[in-house]
Amino acid sequence: xxxxxxxxxxxxxxxxxxxxxxxxxxxxxxxxxxxxxxxxxxxxxxxxxxxxxxxxxxxxxxxxxxxxxxxxxxxxxxxxxxxxxxxxxxxxxxxxxxxxxxxxx
Amino acid sequence: xxxxxxxxxxxxxxxxxxxxxxxxxxxxxxxxxxxxxxxxxxxxxxxxxxxxxxxxxxxxxxxxxxxxxxxxxxxxxxxxxxxxxxxxxxxxxxxxxxxxxxxxxxxxxxxxxxxxxxxxxxxxxxxxxxxxxxxxxxxxxxxxxxxxxxxxxxxxxxxxxxxxxxxxxxxxxxxxxxxxxxxxxxxxxxxxxxxxxxxxxxxxxxxxxxxxxxxxxxxxxxxxxxxxxxxxxxxxxxxxxxxxxxxxxxxxxxxxxxxxxxxxxxxxxxxxxxxxxxxxxxxxxxxxxxxxxxxxxxxxxxxxxxxxxxxxxxxxxxxxxxxxxxxxxxxxxxxxxxxxxxxxxxxxxxxxxxxxxxxxxxxxxxxxxxxxxxxxxxxxxxxxxxxxxxxxxxxxxxxxxxxxxxxxxxxxxxxxxxxxxxxxxxxxxxxxxxxxxxxxxxxxxxxxxxxxxxxxxxxxxxxxxxxxx
Numbered sequence: 001x002x003x004x005x006x007x008x009x010x011x012x013x014x015x016x017x018x019x020x021x022x023x024x025x026x027x028x029x030x031x032x033x034x035x036x037x038x039x040x041x042x043x044x045x046x047x048x049x050x051x052x053x054x055x056x057x058x059x060x061x062x063x064x065x066x067x068x069x070x071x072x073x074x075x076x077x078x079x080x081x082x083x084x085x086x087x088x089x090x091x092x093x094x095x096x097x098x099x100x101x102x103x104x105x
Numbered sequence: 106x107x108x109x110x111x112x113x114x115x116x117x118x119x120x121x122x123x124x125x126x127x128x129x130x131x132x133x134x135x136x137x138x139x140x141x142x143x144x145x146x147x148x149x150x151x152x153x154x155x156x157x158x159x160x161x162x163x164x165x166x167x168x169x170x171x172x173x174x175x176x177x178x179x180x181x182x183x184x185x186x187x188x189x190x191x192x193x194x195x196x197x198x199x200x201x202x203x204x205x206x207x208x209x210x211x212x213x214x215x216x217x218x219x220x221x222x223x224x225x226x227x228x229x230x231x232x233x234x235x236x237x238x239x240x241x242x243x244x245x246x247x248x249x250x251x252x253x254x255x256x257x258x259x260x261x262x263x264x265x266x267x268x269x270x271x272x273x274x275x276x277x278x279x280x281x282x283x284x285x286x287x288x289x290x291x292x293x294x295x296x297x298x299x300x301x302x303x304x305x306x307x308x309x310x311x312x313x314x315x316x317x318x319x320x321x322x323x324x325x326x327x328x329x330x331x332x333x334x335x336x337x338x339x340x341x342x343x344x345x346x347x348x349x350x351x352x353x354x355x356x357x358x359x360x361x362x363x364x365x366x367x368x369x370x371x372x373x374x375x376x377x378x379x380x381x382x383x384x385x386x387x388x389x390x391x392x393x394x395x396x397x398x399x400x401x402x403x404x405x406x407x408x409x410x411x412x413x414x415x416x417x418x419x420x421x422x423x424x425x426x427x428x429x430x431x432x433x434x435x436x437x438x439x440x441x442x443x444x445x446x447x448x449x450x451x452x453x454x455x456x457x458x459x460x461x462x463x464x465x466x467x468x469x470x471x472x473x474x475x476x477x478x479x480x481x482x483x484x485x486x487x488x489x490x491x492x493x494x495x496x497x498x499x500x501x502x503x504x505x506x507x508x509x510x511x512x513x514x515x516x517x518x519x520x521x522x523x524x525x526x527x528x529x530x531x532x533x534x535x536x537x538x539x540x541x542x543x544x545x546x547x548x549x550x551x552x553x554x555x556x557x558x559x560x561x562x563x564x565x566x567x568x569x570x571x572x573x574x
Contacts (some may be wrong), residue, residue: 091254
């Protein structure tokens, strides 16, 4: 399906996704969208690993294993984060990061 | 099987406690406290029995006598934290969640153990995540407090971001070397530009975890908001484990670019010590104060890592051991005062000596040890770190570190002054600590004094770290 696509293209996509994720993490105000930015970051890493594994080192599967584990851990992370966000919503009736400033100073 | 005994024992007691937790009726959850502490003490003692070391799973997991010692140090710290959290756990709000606290805390400890003895980046990553994700739930443990929820959300997002950055670095390392095993990565590592970029990403990710300047600001917020026992766990055990694996990876994987990371650590060490100390001076909340002091201590630890030798490795392990006892002593006193009276400001400590002399003396000893006043253990910890850096000829760095010690002495003594000299019309009233807290604080005091006076501890670590660097 991806025959002949050079490695660089995959890396460009992954890098773009990574930095869009970082940008979103810094700029977004809603906690759920911040969580989505984090998923973007982790998925860009997945693309990197799979592309490197498939195109450079097809004889071993370490990159694939890494990807599978990252997906699983990201799911666990998201579930804990959402549980905490729900708790925040119950306390503040809001999930805007600007409102979470009780300990800023 | 015997090689993995630390982890397997911890898994066993976690499962036992989980089952006990499930079958205890809702109003009898406090009955789990004694078995939890006894089981943890048992595991700690068994951990000291010498046994086989080696490599498992084709190099994914490996231990050495020094790594076993690191795990034992973490076990001791967790045991002390267990005893110190009892008075807080027995409060009305936490009554139904006592079992969960122990189970979650133990699962993060398992993650740290796997992280320390990892032999490849996959195992390292899994251990790291097992050690940080449950910690966020612990930070948000006090469900009805806004601050606690805020601390939880800050912890989970910063740690997720930092592991994302770290993973991006790891993916580049994999792309340039074709392997994730530490020895093979080290062998294939040249200083190609992409590999140096990968190292920068990796370093930034780890710096978040150890809360080094400029990645430190999450620490102050999370430490203040989280329940105080969780804060002590975060600032001592979690940081100690991260420092151990950071040192191991720097020495074994990135040894070829040592000249480069030495400069990076040089600068970051100065920044961390200085900023941590300067910010600690203006804090009035005891938790936030101890948070910044622990950031500054992380800067001192880097001095040992920069030492890059058997001596450096020994001093880091020794300092973390001392740091566990002294910081847990300070946190233990703050925790019992917070759970008995709800007071967390340094101003509330005015005249504490008149009402609670034993607690004040413990706090004083712990703070002296943190500041590094002889003859308590903290002095030797810092002294050896300075020696390790001085052996590399970094006299300017050592000079700045000594200056920072003096600054830190100022704000540690402010707390001591508040307790002993200041008068207060409404001091904290006298209260009786429960037996668990007394036990925990006694262990801290014993550790601070014994390690300060007994040189065999240091020589023992020095012997274990032989040939590892």
